[in-house]
Amino acid sequence: MQTDSGNRYAVKALKDKRAALAGEIIQLKKKLDWAESQLRHVDATLSLFDPKIDPGAIPAARPQKHVKLFKQGELNRLIFDALRVSGEPTRTFDVITSVILALGHEESARPALGPRVRSNLQYLMRRGEVAKIGGGRDARWTLL
Incomplete structure (x- = not known):
């Protein structure tokens, strides 16, 4: 003791x-x-x-838990950087990989970041800032 x-x-x-x-x-x-x-x-x-x-x-509602992974506009900037650097239409997988590397994360971050990058690409497409070429796994993204 x-x-x-x-x-x-x-x-x-x-x-x-x-x-x-x-x-x-x-x-x-x-x-x-x-x-x-x-x-x-x-x-x-x-x-x-x-x-x-x-x-x-009246039943209680489960509170929404929001996780703030990115600063304002940071994910957009990372996506634009990935598309700009590639210089050609880029697969979603490769855009996600670029974001993971830019943030310094491991490959294990893909399941968490993938859906956010995909939904942000859709958002940017609706705003007319990127274009989607093709569909499914063969879809490629390019800057407008």
């Missing part, structure tokens, strides 16, 4: 961790109190519009 002086770093780290968790709990309780207050206001407003409604019978 270590002496008390040997444990002082562990005790300090545990105290710091406890303080951080306690602070987070206080913050979450305040946020919960605020959300419950807002819910009461919404319920009261609902009852003004429909006195027969039972707000408790």
